[in-house]
Amino acid sequence: MANDLNLGYNSRRIMASIRASGSQSRAxxxxxxxxxxxxxxxxxxxxxxxxxxTEEADPRRQGLKGYPAKILKIEPTxxxxxxxxxxxxxxxxxxxNAAGEIMANDELALPDRSFQSxxxxxxxxxxxxxxxxxxxxxxxxxxxxxxxxxxxEDSLRVQRIQQFKDWPNVSIEQDLLKPYFGMPVKHTNDAxxxxxxxxxxxxxxxxxxxxxxxxxxxxxxxxxxxxxxHLGRVQGAGEWGGLFPKSNSRPSGQDLFDTLKEACVPIGKxxxxxxxxxxxxxxxxxxxxxxxxxxWLCLVIARTFDPKTIVIGGTLHPxxxxxxxxxxxxxSVLGEDYQHSLPNIVRASRDDLxxxxxxALPIHDVTNPTAYAGKANKGW
Amino acid sequence: MANDLNLGYNSRRIMASIRASGSQSRAxxxxxxxxxxxxxxxxxxxxxxxxxxTEEADPRRQGLKGYPAKILKIEPTxxxxxxxxxxxxxxxxxxxNAAGEIMANDELALPDRSFQSxxxxxxxxxxxxxxxxxxxxxxxxxxxxxxxxxxxEDSLRVQRIQQFKDWPNVSIEQDLLKPYFGMPVKHTNDAxxxxxxxxxxxxxxxxxxxxxxxxxxxxxxxxxxxxxxHLGRVQGAGEWGGLFPKSNSRPSGQDLFDTLKEACVPIGKxxxxxxxxxxxxxxxxxxxxxxxxxxWLCLVIARTFDPKTIVIGGTLHPxxxxxxxxxxxxxSVLGEDYQHSLPNIVRASRDDLxxxxxxALPIHDVTNPTAYAGKANKGW
DNA sequence: ATTATTATCTTGCATTATGCAAATTAATAC
DNA sequence: GTATTAATTTGCATAATGCAAGATAATAAT
Numbered sequence: 001m002a003n004d005l006n007l008g009y010n011s012r013r014i015m016a017s018i019r020a021s022g023s024q025s026r027a028x029x030x031x032x033x034x035x036x037x038x039x040x041x042x043x044x045x046x047x048x049x050x051x052x053x054t055e056e057a058d059p060r061r062q063g064l065k066g067y068p069a070k071i072l073k074i075e076p077t078x079x080x081x082x083x084x085x086x087x088x089x090x091x092x093x094x095x096x097n098a099a100g101e102i103m104a105n106d107e108l109a110l111p112d113r114s115f116q117s118x119x120x121x122x123x124x125x126x127x128x129x130x131x132x133x134x135x136x137x138x139x140x141x142x143x144x145x146x147x148x149x150x151x152x153e154d155s156l157r158v159q160r161i162q163q164f165k166d167w168p169n170v171s172i173e174q175d176l177l178k179p180y181f182g183m184p185v186k187h188t189n190d191a192x193x194x195x196x197x198x199x200x201x202x203x204x205x206x207x208x209x210x211x212x213x214x215x216x217x218x219x220x221x222x223x224x225x226x227x228x229x230h231l232g233r234v235q236g237a238g239e240w241g242g243l244f245p246k247s248n249s250r251p252s253g254q255d256l257f258d259t260l261k262e263a264c265v266p267i268g269k270x271x272x273x274x275x276x277x278x279x280x281x282x283x284x285x286x287x288x289x290x291x292x293x294x295x296w297l298c299l300v301i302a303r304t305f306d307p308k309t310i311v312i313g314g315t316l317h318p319x320x321x322x323x324x325x326x327x328x329x330x331x332s333v334l335g336e337d338y339q340h341s342l343p344n345i346v347r348a349s350r351d352d353l354x355x356x357x358x359x360a361l362p363i364h365d366v367t368n369p370t371a372y373a374g375k376a377n378k379g380w
Numbered sequence: 381m382a383n384d385l386n387l388g389y390n391s392r393r394i395m396a397s398i399r400a401s402g403s404q405s406r407a408x409x410x411x412x413x414x415x416x417x418x419x420x421x422x423x424x425x426x427x428x429x430x431x432x433x434t435e436e437a438d439p440r441r442q443g444l445k446g447y448p449a450k451i452l453k454i455e456p457t458x459x460x461x462x463x464x465x466x467x468x469x470x471x472x473x474x475x476x477n478a479a480g481e482i483m484a485n486d487e488l489a490l491p492d493r494s495f496q497s498x499x500x501x502x503x504x505x506x507x508x509x510x511x512x513x514x515x516x517x518x519x520x521x522x523x524x525x526x527x528x529x530x531x532x533e534d535s536l537r538v539q540r541i542q543q544f545k546d547w548p549n550v551s552i553e554q555d556l557l558k559p560y561f562g563m564p565v566k567h568t569n570d571a572x573x574x575x576x577x578x579x580x581x582x583x584x585x586x587x588x589x590x591x592x593x594x595x596x597x598x599x600x601x602x603x604x605x606x607x608x609x610h611l612g613r614v615q616g617a618g619e620w621g622g623l624f625p626k627s628n629s630r631p632s633g634q635d636l637f638d639t640l641k642e643a644c645v646p647i648g649k650x651x652x653x654x655x656x657x658x659x660x661x662x663x664x665x666x667x668x669x670x671x672x673x674x675x676w677l678c679l680v681i682a683r684t685f686d687p688k689t690i691v692i693g694g695t696l697h698p699x700x701x702x703x704x705x706x707x708x709x710x711x712s713v714l715g716e717d718y719q720h721s722l723p724n725i726v727r728a729s730r731d732d733l734x735x736x737x738x739x740a741l742p743i744h745d746v747t748n749p750t751a752y753a754g755k756a757n758k759g760w
Numbered sequence: 761a762t763t764a765t766t767a768t769c770t771t772g773c774a775t776t777a778t779g780c781a782a783a784t785t786a787a788t789a790c
Numbered sequence: 791g792t793a794t795t796a797a798t799t800t801g802c803a804t805a806a807t808g809c810a811a812g813a814t815a816a817t818a819a820t
Contacts, residue, residue: 008777027797036779041799043777065788066796153720209612223684225605232589232686234720242683245716303622304603304684306612336625340533340614388806407768416808421770423806445817446767 005050005079005141005366010035011043012369015052016227018074020206025058025069044072051139052078052098074098079366080135082126082143082181083359085190086118088163093125094355095133095140098363100201102353104129115167119180126181142184142362145177146193146354148216151235161189186361191220191238192229193357197350198311199224200360209307211238212348213297215314215321217253217270219244223305228370240297251290251297253316259286273317287320291327298328299335302343313348322347385430385459385521385746390415391423392749395432396607398454400586405438405449424452431519432458432478454478459746460515462506462523462561463739465570466498468543473505474735475513475520478743480581482733484509495547499560506561522564522742525557526573526734528596531615541569566741571600571618572609573737577730578691579604580740589687591618592728593677595694595701597633597650599624603685608750620677631670631677633696639666653697667700671707678708679715682723693728702727 007015013033018024021032026044030037047053054075061068076099085092087110094105106125111117126143149161161167168176177185188196191214198204198212208227214220219241223230230237244250249259253270260267263282267273277283298310312324328345350356365371387395393413398404401412406424410417427433434455441448456479465472467490474485486505491497506523529541541547548556557565568576571594578584578592588607594600599621603610610617624630629639633650640647643662647653657663678690692704708725730736745751 010777025797037798038780038800039778041797045799061787063788064796065794067784067786067798069797225610226608228606230605230685233688233723234686236683236686236720239683239686242715242717243680247716300623300680300684303616303619304680305610306614306616306619308613335622336627337622340616343613390806405768417769418771418809419807421768425770441767441816443817444767445765447769447813447815449768 005138007047007367007372008043009369009372010039011047012367012372014040014043014047014072015074015367016369018053018072019200023056023071023073025071027069029072048072050078051075054078076101078139079141079363080130080133080139081141081359081362082130082183083355083357083361084122084126084143084145085193085355085358086122086145086147086164088148091118091122091125092353092355093122093129094353094359095126095129095135096201096356096359100197100350100356100360102356103133105353105355113164113166115164118164119177123180123182137183140183141366142186143177143181144193144358144361145185145187146190146358146361147187148190148218148220150189150218150220150239150241153234184362184365186365188229188358188361189220189235190214190216190354190357192222192231193354193361194313194348194351195222195224195229195238195311195357196360196364197353197357198313198348199227200363201356202311202348202350203346204309204311207309209305210309210311211301211305211307212311212313213240213294213301214351215251215253215312215316215324217257217315219250219252220314223307225305226370227368240301243297243300244293249289251293253314256283256286256290256316256320259283270315270317275319278317278319287323290320291324294324295328295331296335298343298345299338302334302338302340307343309344309346311346311348313351315351315354321351385518387427387747387752388423389749389752390419391427392747392752394420394423394427394452395454395747396749398433398452399580403436403451403453405451407449409452428452430458431455456481458519459521459743460510460513460519461521461739461742462510462563463735463737463741464502464506464523464525465573465735465738466502466525466527466544468528471498471502471505472733472735473502473509474733474739475506475509475515476581476736476739480577480730480736480740482736483513485733485735493544493546495544498544499557503560503562517563520563521746522566523557523561524573524738524741525565525567526570526738526741527567528570528598528600530569530598530600530619530621533614564742564745566745568609568738568741569600570594570596570734570737572602572611573734573741574693574728574731575602575604575609575618575691575737576740576744577733577737578693578728579607580743581736582691582728582730583726584689584691587689589685590689590691591681591685591687592691592693593620593674593681594731595631595633595692595696595704597637597695599630599632600694603687605685606750607748620681623677623680624673629669631673633694636663636666636670636696636700639663650695650697655699658697658699667703670700671704674704675708675711676715678723678725679718682714682718682720687723689724689726691726691728693731695731695734701731 026040030040053072055070058069058071076097079098083094091108095103097103147161149163194214195212204210211223212221221238221240223238325347334342406420410420433452435450438449438451456477459478463474471488475483477483491501527541529543574594575592584590591603592601601620602618705727714722
């Protein structure tokens with residue numbers, strides 16, 4: 001399957017419903033999706049046969065009348081996906097299963113920054129993992145690639161990433177990447193990948209509309225509308241960083257980095273920030289100021305996208321990110337004139353592994369109803 | 381038809397394609413929609429038979445080889461829709477055809493502000509127009525209702541409008557309005573209705589993703605994502621007004637109104653602003669300041685939704701709105717650190733008739749693919 | 761003038777996905 | 791042991807589409 005795996009629209013809706021609402025009986029699925037029970041039976045029997053779903057007894061249905069429902073759950077071993085995260089100075093790779101569990105992962109130094117070297121090294125690592133795990137390549141949905149940085153606008157609809165300026169323009173249409181990996185490859189930036197990680201394996205599996213605030217060296221993010229990542233005209237949707245002009249202080253990791261440097265507290269990189277730094281007054285006041293800026297950003301998000309949930313995550317020290325969420329939870333009014341209750345503001349759960357979101361990209365392509373690109377003959 | 385009119389998914393896609401790209405041959409439709417020519421033939425023949433589409437000779441195809449294509453256009457008389465706009469002190473109603481032409485309209489004073497009186501009066505006016513035009517009720521898709529104001533959050537998902545505080549909570553689910561009109565009724569606020577007017581009969585018929593800045597007494601707006609209005613958690617998506625705290629000066633009609641009042645230039649209502657006011661220095665400086673605020677808003681929109689187009693419209697004096705657009709066109713850089721070209725920023729074309737957008741609501745429901753709610757069995 | 765070429769449109773047949781209704785199944789309730 | 795109940799399955803009908811061959815109406819070539 002996988003590469004020949006071509007799930008129909010309602011099969012994808014079944015996958016989405018189980019991911020969002022958990023394991024369900026066929027009857028439940030039929031009710032919630034508004035399709036005939038017979039249809040669910042037919043679709044799920046092939047899906048169970050293909051190893052995508054598993055049947056098990058319903059523990060909750062003890063003592064009730066009627067035919068005991070058989071519960072359908074997503075079979076972790078039914079589908080796998082590979083993920084690659086490209087740091088400026090290293091490559092992280094992984095293979096995940098359908099449950100979002102890391103089956104294997106690896107970290108390697110960048111050979112050099114040429115497109116060929118980077119992609120060859122990444123592909124080699126991924127292929128090794130698939131081999132070592134003894135996976136059938138047909139069960140691997142594809143490989144996702146993510147990287148830090150925003151997109152720059154070019155002629156045509158081609159994008160380029162700042163960290164790798166000498167790369168050929170990697171377009172979504174012309175697949176430059178597939179030759180390296182020998183399977184479908186999709187790519188996006190780290191923040192948008194983090195979005196997908198939460199949508200598929202994190203705190204937003206049951207949320208149709210949410211926004212993600214991704215705090216790393218820069219301030220990135222993304223928006224999911226109707227269960228689908230919304231990218232925008234120049235792939236700039238949800239790139240909140242631009243709301244904080246670089247000439248001012250801003251709630252970014254680079255800003256904290258610079259603040260520490262000015263205060264003569266030398267750190268090599270963001271990850272070097274430890275508990276001893278968090279206790280420092282200068283960091284404390286930075287966190288207080290940044291929290292207020294994040295609050296303003298949440299207000300802007302609430303007034304633009306008005307999402308159900310706002311997720312905060314990134315590579316900043318977890319305690320700093322936790323602090324931002326705590327700040328928002330303590331706030332009773334989001335901002336001036338904001339008459340509503342706060343949207344649900346939560347901490348990201350899968351921002352520790354940036355390659356996980358990348359790996360979710362092919363899964364999305366293969367199993368999400370909104371990504372369905374088959375013949376369009378919806379209903380009658 | 382109409383009330384029994386139940387267009388399938390691909391039939392709706394055909395309507396959408398013709399609306400967006402203009403009259404097309406069946407072959408063009410088949411190519412652009414990615415469906416078989418035979419399918420287009422079958423669907424369009426019934427649609428022509430139902431009077432939704434008309435066939436005509438293709439003038440451009442003179443002198444070319446091959447079977448001369450027959451061009452399909454939307455038949456204006458194939459579908460009608462009624463619209464109601466509720467001002468705080470008057471009711472405006474209209475009936476439009478499928479081409480968005482006003483077939484009849486009316487303006488009446490509010491009898492009183494009770495729900496019953498307002499709805500009865502509006503329904504009576506609409507029914508009279510349908511009768512006078514001699515329309516088959518089955519050709520009327522329904523009635524749309526719009527009104528100024530934002531939604532307030534209530535328990536459950538019920539909304540209420542400030543101007544009509546004593547109204548029963550009008551939910552989208554439980555249809556309180558249908559009994560008055562005897563046909564399907566949908567409602568939304570004036571800004572979101574204006575969005576639809578541009579999407580169906582204005583400057584955004586070919587734009588999948590756009591944002592609308594609606595300037596009236598207040599600052600409203602909306603966002604269309606993937607050809608569908610995005611509403612948000614508390615129907616607050618695109619309500620940009622909240623980005624300008626009321627404690628400060630803001631680019632709203634009320635703010636201009638107050639500015640004039642302070643300068644001892646008494647006007648009764650927004651519509652009283654005439655050319656003589658536009659020449660005044662105080663208005664000039666207000667416009668300059670407001671234009672900068674609108675520019676900032678465009679920057680925020682570009683950094684959140686990143687839409688293809690931003691539409692500016694409303695009930696402010698047209699020259700003021702034109703001025704905002706002109707300001708944006710002259711600006712070469714949208715804002716600090718904004719590296720991209722500007723989104724397309726245009727003047728609304730259908731903001732003169734607020735009831736028009738309301739009338740587009742039922743048309744959207746009946747003909748838009750994204751609003752298709754039939755059995756979900758998209759493709760194989 | 762006739763034939764070839766071309767592109768659009770249409771029709772017959774096969775296929776896919778689904779709904780409906782009746783039948784089957786496995787539990788509890790009486 | 792029989793009735794009731796709810797989930798699931800199966801047989802049959804139906805809707806929507808694709809494919810391929812054919813019909814149609816124009817221009818181009820001979």
